[in-house]
Amino acid sequence: MISNHHQSVMFNESIDALNIIKDGIYIDATFGRGGHSQGILDRLSDKAKLIAFDQDLSAIEYAQDKFNDPRLTLIHSPFAQMHGIIKEMGLSGKINGILMDLGVSSPQLDNSDRGFSFNNEGPLDMRMNQTSGLSAAQWLASASEEEIANVIYEFGDEKKSRHIASRIKRFQLEQPLETTLQLANIISEVIRGYTKKHPATRTFQAIRIFINQELKQLSDTLEHSKKILAADGRLSIISFHSIEDRIVKRFIQKHSRQKSLPKGLPIFDQAIEKMPFKDLGKQFASKEEIEFNKRSRSAILRVASKNQL
Ligand SMILES: C[S@@+](CC[C@H](N)C(=O)[O-])C[C@H]1O[C@@H](n2cnc3c(N)ncnc32)[C@H](O)[C@@H]1O
Numbered sequence: 001m002i003s004n005h006h007q008s009v010m011f012n013e014s015i016d017a018l019n020i021i022k023d024g025i026y027i028d029a030t031f032g033r034g035g036h037s038q039g040i041l042d043r044l045s046d047k048a049k050l051i052a053f054d055q056d057l058s059a060i061e062y063a064q065d066k067f068n069d070p071r072l073t074l075i076h077s078p079f080a081q082m083h084g085i086i087k088e089m090g091l092s093g094k095i096n097g098i099l100m101d102l103g104v105s106s107p108q109l110d111n112s113d114r115g116f117s118f119n120n121e122g123p124l125d126m127r128m129n130q131t132s133g134l135s136a137a138q139w140l141a142s143a144s145e146e147e148i149a150n151v152i153y154e155f156g157d158e159k160k161s162r163h164i165a166s167r168i169k170r171f172q173l174e175q176p177l178e179t180t181l182q183l184a185n186i187i188s189e190v191i192r193g194y195t196k197k198h199p200a201t202r203t204f205q206a207i208r209i210f211i212n213q214e215l216k217q218l219s220d221t222l223e224h225s226k227k228i229l230a231a232d233g234r235l236s237i238i239s240f241h242s243i244e245d246r247i248v249k250r251f252i253q254k255h256s257r258q259k260s261l262p263k264g265l266p267i268f269d270q271a272i273e274k275m276p277f278k279d280l281g282k283q284f285a286s287k288e289e290i291e292f293n294k295r296s297r298s299a300i301l302r303v304a305s306k307n308q309l
Pocket residue numbers: 006007008009029030031032033034035036037053054055056059077078079080101102103104105106128214217
């Protein structure tokens with residue numbers, strides 16, 4: 001049976017952060033199962049618009065089936081293409097807020113045929129967008145041992161990356177590496193003994209991030225948000241691991257800190273450069289939410305507001 005349940009993380013905090021204008025135009029960059037989208041729609045008037053993206057066709061099909069709201073436009077696309085699409089819609093510079101709830105949804109993790117989970121046997125796929133690109137199995141078959149080790153180290157912070165990559169290549173000499181449990185078992189043979197998390201956690205995360213180009217997607221979209229957002233438009237971004245959060249943090253800091261001005265100039269000669277964003281800080285999930293939904297434990301919400309330039 002296909003599971004469609006996804007518990008939205010930091011639901012109120014992330015939607016409050018959008019500071020919703022009733023008649024505004026908003027983007028949910030990561031529709032998933034539409035929890036946040038519904039929350040945004042509930043605060044909008046009949047004149048408002050919500051444009052929702054997801055690169056996973058099953059998320060869009062779910063939305064087409066369950067959401068019948070004329071204010072909602074669904075787009076099956078990676079969010080990194082948002083800028084071109086919004087421009088074509090004539091809405092560049094008119095968006096009042098963008099919400100991003102990064103990473104994978106529970107249905108993606110829970111449906112074993114998607115290949116994201118090291119606990120359930122399934123094809124080693126891991127693509128959010130199954131209509132394009134290489135599956136994890138195809139990539140692991142074509143990449144060199146060094147490339148694999150680098151990805152596992154860079155995106156998973158896995159100290160045993162070289163050892164794992166070498167075991168993967170040795171396994172492939174005997175038989176094709178095609179399933180999630182084959183990969184999880186290879187990793188468990190390398191990382192023995194007690195670990196708090198499953199030994200395959202970091203490697204699966206790394207391969208998933210690489211296969212879906214998650215970090216590039218995120219940094220490109222942050223850059224594009226400067227053109228997409230209207231004055232006072234908000235960015236509300238939930239991330240779940242430190243590499244992602246660092247990208248968001250650095251982007252907001254870089255675009256909100258006043259550059260130091262040349263010393264010694266009289267104040268009226270100093271060109272005061274206005275920065276594109278105001279940093280509105282970060283928040284974590286409440287204790288109550290963490291108790292109720294373990295996934296929220298690692299969530300960090302960062303918020304910024306676009307300045308009038
Ligand atoms: C954590 S879930 C979002 C859950 C959603 N906020 C809810 O309340 O149901 C993340 C979703 O974003 C999608 N996604 C992740 N990266 C994406 C990208 N670069 N472009 C488009 N969709 C993406 C995934 O396919 C997944 O469905």
